[in-house]
Amino acid sequence: MNTRGEGRLLLVVGGIIFLLVSLLMRKGERIKGIAFFVAWLLPGGGHFLLGKWKKGLFFFLLLAATYAFGMCIAGWRPVSFDDNPFYYVGQYGSGATLLLAKLRGAEKAILRPEIHPSWFDPGLLYVCVVGLLNIVVMLNILDVKLAARPTTAAPEKAPSPPEAPQAAAAPAATTPPASEKPA
Amino acid sequence: MSGLNYLFLFFPIVMVILLILEACRSDDPRKIAKRALANFGVLTAVLVLGGAFVYVINRWF
Numbered sequence: 001m002n003t004r005g006e007g008r009l010l011l012v013v014g015g016i017i018f019l020l021v022s023l024l025m026r027k028g029e030r031i032k033g034i035a036f037f038v039a040w041l042l043p044g045g046g047h048f049l050l051g052k053w054k055k056g057l058f059f060f061l062l063l064a065a066t067y068a069f070g071m072c073i074a075g076w077r078p079v080s081f082d083d084n085p086f087y088y089v090g091q092y093g094s095g096a097t098l099l100l101a102k103l104r105g106a107e108k109a110i111l112r113p114e115i116h117p118s119w120f121d122p123g124l125l126y127v128c129v130v131g132l133l134n135i136v137v138m139l140n141i142l143d144v145k146l147a148a149r150p151t152t153a154a155p156e157k158a159p160s161p162p163e164a165p166q167a168a169a170a171p172a173a174t175t176p177p178a179s180e181k182p183a
Numbered sequence: 184m185s186g187l188n189y190l191f192l193f194f195p196i197v198m199v200i201l202l203i204l205e206a207c208r209s210d211d212p213r214k215i216a217k218r219a220l221a222n223f224g225v226l227t228a229v230l231v232l233g234g235a236f237v238y239v240i241n242r243w244f
Contacts, residue, residue, distance in 0.1 A: 136203060
């Protein structure tokens with residue numbers, strides 16, 4: 001599949017997912033649709049958008065470190081379709097890893113003598129796992145509880161406490177109404 | 184590189200996977216670390232026991 005075809009396919013799939021998430025969500029939670037898309041672009045970005053910045057940072061650091069380690073032992077070479085089709089598809093789980101793979105190109109491997117060439121395959125596995133784990137993080141966006149928004153409407157009046165029957169009856173007995181006064 | 188050296192790559196990737204999965208379930212960092220370590224222990228035990236079983240089978244049978 002060429003790059004243009006992949007781009008179109010990604011746009012169509014992303015658009016369908018974005019529409020479904022936006023339509024199926026309740027009105028106050030539609031920002032999750034945008035967060036879902038942002039989470040695909042950048043691991044942890046969706047949690048940042050929803051205000052869970054600590055969790056977003058945790059996800060980003062963990063996935064970025066794993067990706068960097070995988071790339072390092074694979075000679076900074078991203079997965080190509082010829083290497084392993086399954087690992088290649090795994091890269092699609094994150095927009096950032098996919099972009100890096102497209103920019104770098106599969107043929108630009110830097111094989112270092114201190115790293116054994118047989119570590120190349122586990123490196124590809126690490127890169128693939130990062131993409132798959134990002135899908136899990138994206139799905140977690142849909143489960144995030146949003147903080148309650150402050151309402152602008154006036155608060156409802158508190159119900160008045162019921163009057164005590166004896167206290168209400170006592171003044172009525174002592175003070176007669178004005179109409180009953182003697183002339 | 185012998186197959187045994189691949190085990191060095193088992194620990195980081197399994198820890199990353201377990202930490203991500205537990206972080207999706209909970210917000211408490213202590214609980215995340217505790218559950219991830221417990222599950223990591225179980226998985227490692229399964230790996231060691233499975234490896235020992237295969238070794239015994241190949242050695243004496």
